Amino acid sequence: MTNRSHSFRMPDKPSLDGIEAKWVDVWDESGVYHFDRTRSREDVFSIDTPPPTVSGSLHIGHVFSYTHTDTVARFQRMNGKAVFYPMGWDDNGLPTERRVQNYYGVRCDPSIPYDPEFVPPAKPDPKRQVPVSRRNFIELCDTLTAEDEKVFESIWRTLGLSVDWRHTYATIDDNSRGTAQRAFLRNLARGEAYMSEAPTLWDVTFRTAVAQAELEDRERPSAYHKVAFHKPDGTPVHIETTRPELLAACVALVAHPDDERYQDLFGTTVRTPVFGVEVPVRAHRLADPEKGSGIAMICTFGDTTDVTWWRELQLETRPIIGWDGRIIADPPRGLESGAAREAYDSLVGATVHTARERTVELLRASGDLVGDPKAITHPVKFYEKGDKPLEIVTTRQWYIRNGGRDEDLREQLIARGRELSWHPEHMRARYENWVGGLNGDWLVSRQRFFGVPFPVWYPLDADGNPRYDEPILPSEDQLPVDPSSEAPAGYTEDQRGRADGFMGDPDVMDTWATSSLSPQIASGWERDQDLFERVFPMDYRPQGQDIIRTWLFATVVRANFENGTLPWNTAGISGWILDPDRKKMSKSKGNVVTPLALLEKYSSDAVRYWAASGRLGTDTALDEGQMKVGRRLSIKILNASKFVMSVAGDGATADPAQVTEPLDRAMLAALAEVVEDATAAFAAYDHTRALERTERFFWDFCDDYLELVKTRAYDTGSAEGASARAALLVALGALHKLFAPFVPFVAEEVWSWWQEGSVHAQAWPDAAAYRAAAADGDPVVLAATAEVLRAIRKAKSEAKLSMRAEVEHVRVSGKRVESARAATGDIAAAGRAAGIDFQATDDTDLTVEVTLSEASEG
């Protein structure tokens, strides 16, 4: 509040047109959102912004959740914190590779040498992608992501995000690569990262390993095939399988140890049909007597249960599926017989699908397929971005421990989840659910091109074979390194790939292996220690509920290892955006809505209003109706502000000492409550409540208070008039600030009509100051007065009269008449009533009898 008298500079016709461009530029020049890095940790509010994937287009869901975060950032800034609000771009990984392939019509072929003169095809032909070297491919990725990032930044600015644009990062930039490699080397040194050759979930399309967190189930049609195995005496043992093509990979049969039907088989062997391989029959608790015939074939590897059986029962290994998803050329051990070879050779090179058909033919021919396959549908594991079922292939991969095979670590990480403050609280259950259900460590290596390479080389022995157990590591000051183009210390580039030379680790890190370090990347960990100490551990991690198991969990894992703390103290989890039919909006459903047209149609503030009406953790439908409401609110703020200023007139002051009238004090008392409520709501990350309370007050302020006092306020010759004018301005200032986090453009616009500087740099309203200004004011006075006014309006409306119609007399009775009596003059003026009298009765309801004037009724 200020006692300074004002001159008002409001336009005749306030408008939302062009308001975004105007203030985006002003904010950029004034640096109002710049982080003040002289402030110490306790005065800082730091946000670990989710880096959006720049390879896709921004959709309205981003606008939704980023607006939530921005309201928090703006509140905290006005609440006196130095807000560290950086922006990252996730330009690393498969989505970028795909977009580059489609955009330029190329594909990466690491065997091709670099061509510095390369120019992508003028007209990309998706069916004939031009092969390019890895380096050329990465250059194209860099070029395109830089373009994408510009577009994203422009949209974010238009939306009014109060990001400090001097603090941006990209998940593939030098800082991010260096940070990811440094953290990895430290994980390795402490034994938290390790290499292992093991069965791995494998996507045959992308030809890369994938992690447990990236799986999803999809219902697929399949069929049970009843197949006869044979005991040594020739009697058949029937199993049922949905994957007959893996018959050649069969290493055992398994049944439940308590299954009476198979007791005499345990410990014996049977022969596979067609291939005639002798395999043991074993007992294991995971075999389900209820499924099929109760006895199953174990293959290397049909699913993750096979892996468990294979490991726990220490079975043979007979892999038959290669990295390309086709049957490999060499038959596994045990298929040495001529007939087995011949059968196997007919499968070599076939896809899984074709191999299945051929194996079924072979089984039919040998008479070992019993009856016809029974069609079913069942869930099959897919890589979330893939479109072919995952296979399980044994490969050498890097892992980071995550508690998946270590009870102590798991408990430690669950405890971290309990330490974290979640909004909404119930999202914590998803975290615990996930961590509790992990069945292996985090597989972080990917056999892809565009990503952060592992900072590792391997010496080659005299035969040119890599010695994986003696990796060569760079020192931290060499980071970031690219082992595929730089030689390790002590070697020269011409020794690459030669006997007694070296090779670079060919893999790149999982995108989460980098983005899990976003707090360290953004905070300047090991790069800008001064900054790091001011902002880390961070305050707030906003993110989607779908990536609790990936981004959130992985970030907790990394900070736990590296910093021994939580990466932030609070997580705010957004809900989904649903399309107007309440279906989840997603690219694959094709129902994604891009934001620009909506921002232009309704204004940024209007779209923000819609977004801010959705609470954390709650799914929200895309609702243009709410945007219309937001637009109406924005226009109302413009008009009401203009009106208050014109009523108050130049030279008026927002001086609380001049507020003497009971009705004016009542309004300020109500305002104090609103400020208290909104402040508490923001502190609890409940932005919807803060908005709701502010909005409710504002509409009542316009509809009732403003109408009641405007006549009095025009009276420049009295103390009563001065009281109204001062109260109007005090409330207006508070409203501008309360609305600033939600509708920053309009709030800045109206603020600029009467104040210096940015509203976004102002101190958040202080409830105590309004309470003091309200003095003995009682909100009941405003409520009772408004009730009388409403009754007068109702009478006019029911008589189908103009609101301007004259009222002869108003009689108010009830318990609360004294509250309304204090505003007799205002009621008479606003209601155009010639006379009012009040009668105190015991009735708790306020009764208002309105006698309309003869003239009006005529």
Next chain:
RNA sequence: GGGCGCGUAGCUCAGUUGGUUAGAGCAAUUGCCUUACAAGCAAUAGGUCAGGGGUUCGAGUCCCUUCGCGCCCACCA
């Protein structure tokens, strides 16, 4: 199979530790040029709070149960 969330007016949603007669916006209806705003304003109508049971002086709110919807997880032969 395990876990989480949800079910309040035609639609979208509030309803803070149990407390007058369950609220708002949109849509609908009836009106109104009213010296900020007709992209406005005023007013009206609209609900067995999913069903059943219980605790309580009192339940939309707490407990049990049934039904429906959504999401997450699960070793899915």
